[in-house]
């Protein structure tokens with residue numbers, strides 16, 4: 001039995017993850033972390049059935065000291081995720097991080113602590129297998145099509161931009177193609193932001209609209225041709241096989257892995 005705790009249980013991802021862990025026969029949901037007073041047990045919250053008698057904690061430090069979970073799955077907010085990850089790594093709890101918004105410096109620091117403590121940690125910008133393949137194929141294509149732009153599209157409640165997936169896609173592409181500025185050498189934005197954000201010269205455009213879930217297009221342009229890779233998550237169930245996979249895998253790791261493509 002893997003003893004799992006989840007951060008952000010009432011969120012869009014958190015609710016799915018709670019049901020996923022509760023229904024997995026190799027896992028036990030031993031605690032959840034919320035930031036609002038919702039009662040002592042998850043079952044007191046209207047989102048969950050009366051049988052979910054899982055203790056609710058309001059701070060991670062007391063959750064860890066009283067429950068000592070094997071794994072902490074973070075599905076909270078970009079503002080808290082670094083602090084949560086550090087606390088887990090310093091207290092022998094393996095983090096599985098779905099929350100986005102890590103800076104490169106923060107990732108580097110977590111990676112060092114995980115290695116020093118020989119503790120597994122997974123930071124997964126996207127748990128959906130199709131999205132992981134899209135990122136991998138984008139890096140393959142960039143070796144042949146160096147001119148590329150990323151368009152990510154999400155629901156309008158998303159707090160961070162660009163998405164963690166778009167950021168990771170750009171990092172993977174930047175590893176295989178020489179850095180260069182795209183478009184006309186003297187192009188000017190008459191409206192600031194019109195050409196999107198830039199990661200190593202790769203434009204990233206973020207769309208936020210009600211009705212969307214999580215979608216990304218990677219467009220490669222070449223002489224007389226356009227090659228487009230696209231992935232759509234139509235619901236949050238699409239992420240759950242990746243969550244289960246990560247909880248199982250992190251138990252056998254002794255370092256931080258950034259992106260499921262490295263362990264699939």
Ligand SMILES: NC(=O)C1=CN([C@@H]2O[C@H](COP(=O)(O)OP(=O)(O)OC[C@H]3O[C@@H](n4cnc5c(N)ncnc54)[C@H](O)[C@@H]3O)[C@@H](O)[C@H]2O)C=CC1
Pocket residue numbers: 007008009010011012013014033034035075076077078080097098099100101124125126127128239
């Ligand atoms: N890696 C992946 O495949 C995916 C990652 N995400 C990421 O997961 C995160 C959560 O996404 P959603 O569920 O859509 O957001 P959400 O806003 O629906 O849920 C976040 C939940 O965390 C709670 N929360 C906020 N601060 C907290 C704290 N300090 N401690 C405990 N709980 C806290 C909120 O009350 C809320 O219930 C985002 O960063 C999002 O980008 C979302 C979908 C897939």
Ligand SMILES: O=C(O)C1=N[C@H](C(=O)O)C[C@H](O)C1
Pocket residue numbers: 100125126127154155158159162163164165166213214215
């Ligand atoms: O906030 C979301 O919804 C999602 N966040 C992740 C990201 O930022 O890439 C993963 C997925 O795109 C859904």
